[in-house]
Amino acid sequence: MHKQNIIEVDGLTKKFGDFTAVDAISFQVKRGEIFGFLGANGAGKTTAIKMLIGLSRPTEGKGKVAGFDIDEEAEQVKKNIGYMSQKFSLYDDLTPKENIRFYGGVYGLSRNRIKERTRDILKELRLEEVADKPVVALPLGWKQRLAFAISMVHDPDIVFLDEPTGGVDPQVRRQFWETIYQVAEQGRTIFVTTHYMDEAEYCDRVSIMVTGKIEALDTPEKLKETYNANTMDEVFLRLVRY
Amino acid sequence: MFKVFRAFVKKEFYHILRDKRTLLILFGMPLAQILIFGYAVTNEFKDAQIDVLDYAKDETSIQLIDHLQSSGNFQLNKVLYSETQMEAGMKAGDSKLVVVIPENFSRDFYAGRPIKIQVVADGSDPNNANTLGQYVTQMVNSFQMQRRATIPDPYRINVESRMMYNPQLASAYNFVPGTIALILLIICAMLTSLTIAREKELGTMEILLVSPLPPLLIILGKVTPYAILSFTNAILVLLLGHFVFDVPIVGSIVLLLLMCFLYVVTALVLGTLISTVSRTQQDAMMRSLMGLMMPSMILSGFIFPLTSMPVLLQYIGQLVPATYFIEILKAVMLRGVGFSFILFEVGVLLIMTLVFLLITWRKFKIRLE
Secondary structure (H helix, E strand, O other): OOOOEEEEEEEEEEEEOOEEEEEEEEEEEEOOOEEEEEEOOOOOHHHHHHHHOOOOOOOEEEEEEOOEEOOOOHHHHHHOEEEEOOOOOOOOOOOHHHHHHHHHHHOOOOHHHHHHHHHHHHHHOOOHHHOOOOHHHOOHHHHHHHHHHHHOOOOOOEEEEEOOOOOOOHHHHHHHHHHHHHHHHOOOEEEEEEOOHHHHOOOOEEEEEEOOEEEEEEOHHHHHHHOOOOOHHHHHHHHHHO | OHHHHHHHHHHHHHHHHHOHHHHHHHHHHHHHHHHHHHHHOOOOOOOEEEEEEEOOOOHHHHHHHHHHHHOOOEEEEEEEOOHHHHHHHHHHOOOOEEEEEOOOHHHHHHHOOOOOOEEEEOOOOHHHHHHHHHHHHHHHHHHHHHHOOOOOOOOOOOOOOOOOOOOOOOOHHHHHHHHHHHHHHHHHHHHHHHHHHHHHHHOHHHHHHHOOOOHHHHHHHHHHHHHHHHHHHHHHHHHHHHHOOOOOOOOOHHHHHHHHHHHHHHHHHHHHHHHHHOOOHHHHHHHHHHHHHHHHHHOOOOOOOHHHOOHHHHHHHOOOHHHHHHHHHHHHHOOOOOHHHHHHHHHHHHHHHHHHHHHHHHHHHHHHO
């Protein structure tokens, strides 16, 4: 495995009966990269991401995440990744503090480490004032950033974000991407799926999935050049049409 | 691993303590149920209103009427004077039953001639009518025994019945075991399926599955608090039944609690099974109510005796775990039998639990694929 590649996927395939949801995809993601995983709804994004995070076993092909085989060493993979979904996945009736503590406990952090992380996260997100109020009362944008911070409570090498900005207004989305940049600057790899094409511009590299296959993979600039388009939206439309 | 488990249980207790609905189900339901079954739903009658059509109007007939009332089951509503008045009381709902005493009652009674006392009951409520009719028969028999003790009658067959294990035929003896079975099921199965479905709805289940936690630990962490709480509840109901409704606990308490524990496990497995097939809380709620609560209430023999049901329903009733659990409870609590007498029921419950566990495990794995 190349030292620089933190995700390596080769011919990864998932079949449900006769239906091929993911059709032999191959790609690499470098350490510290923000990798955009794009595709329309039903293109196979979610199935692919599920195989990468160990929730689903591949039918064929190989994959390595953080140096571990996604099929044979799924447990090791799980320890080294963070995951956040569109639903934010916080416990509404628990306070931010309790949420952080619980997830810290789930990842087996020591008591001191949990305390440390709780303090850091609350400070970083300026949530100290509402630390003891139930999450349900927080504005959406705060919940989103709290969920993101909690997905990294155990200091994973890679964070998988599955449509993290779904249903959030543009301004909050912008703020969130700033947070993503900060995290990437610290050397963490970000693997993000989205169907907002403007967000694709923020990624270092993007792959575009169409009906189970990766049809394009490059930097946003190169893709626009190749497909003779002004925006990623146009790139996407061209790929889907032809 | 234990630390993770503790974090889980702690979190689960936060959920329970902060959710008014769960709290209500947990602590309000057992109390409400036992009090409702105890005071409201009862097959015993106190002060049922009756009319009497007394053709005799002699000393003995008046004594009989007094005797009827002395049991506390009946209260005289009206003394009627003609047959035409008989229906009026029932139609108005003022009386449940008319006792007709024939002419020359006193004379015939002491002469030892056959007498027919007519009992006309309001059959629109068949169970009540039946019970009341039986009460009248009993009272008339005892009247006869008292008055004619001096005149032995060699041609009579006397039936003397004695109710073992429940001499007063108190309905509490039946509903306390039934309520325990229901409450354990509601709390363990329904709340467990709800809480797991809730994690799915919130998306937190996905996060937990992505974490390095073994799935078994997730499930155990979720069900343990409910197991503890429902076990506490079972004890609460037992205490209420014992001290408020005087239900005895004849058999071994250790065996009783052990059986409760077995049933708690069965219910938890059922709850988990329901949660594996339901996506939302509402879904889980419907499935628990229709699939568990209804059959456990109706087909377990708790309210209606199984033997009087159509054969098909009897078979279905035999698939309901509560049927066996109620049987075990009654055997240990009331009849005071030891383990060897309930081997069959315990065996069936164990096998059911194992089968459910196997199905749950398979479903859970399939979902992970």
